[in-house]
Amino acid sequence: MTSTTSTAPTAPTAPTAPTVNGRVIGLAHYAGRAVLERVLARTGTTFSQLVTLRLVAVADDESIGRDQLVAAVTGSLKVEESAAQDTIDELTTANLIEEVRSEKPLLRITNVGRELYERVNSETNAVSARIYAGIPAEDLATAGRVLALVTERANTELARP
Secondary structure, eight states: OOOOOOOOOOOOOOOOOOOOOHHHHHHHHHHHHHHHHHHHHTTTOOHHHHHHHHHHHTSGGGOEEHHHHHHHHHHHHOOOHHHHHHHHHHHHHTTSEEEEOSSSOEEEEOHHHHHHHHHHHHHHHHHHHHHHTTOOHHHHHHHHHHHHHHHHHHHHHHHOO
């Protein structure tokens, strides 16, 4: 006589949440970036152009010095100054920003640039609302604090020789 043992099926366990690390952050970044790129493709705008346009759009007094803008773009995108200069030139050529003559040359967003910025912002805000829907505010605040600290530490590493 043979003996058989039977085990009751076990309930599936919920997957454990991953610990935040470079891969998890990268996957979230690239997924969100792909969504943004889809919006940008409809406008013919590049990611670098949008970041630069945003910096001009939100500048104090609605204008910003070229050197200050270059520094902000290189700091945000981690690109060379020449790439930031090229992007500024592209936006100027496309009439999305313009130079204003004053004591020192300043750049400001044009009406065409403002319309584009607001349209892209509106579309991405709608998508973001769907992406973040249902995530508790305290979780978002914790994630924000962790990501800000990771960014600060990565910037510190980049500043090392």
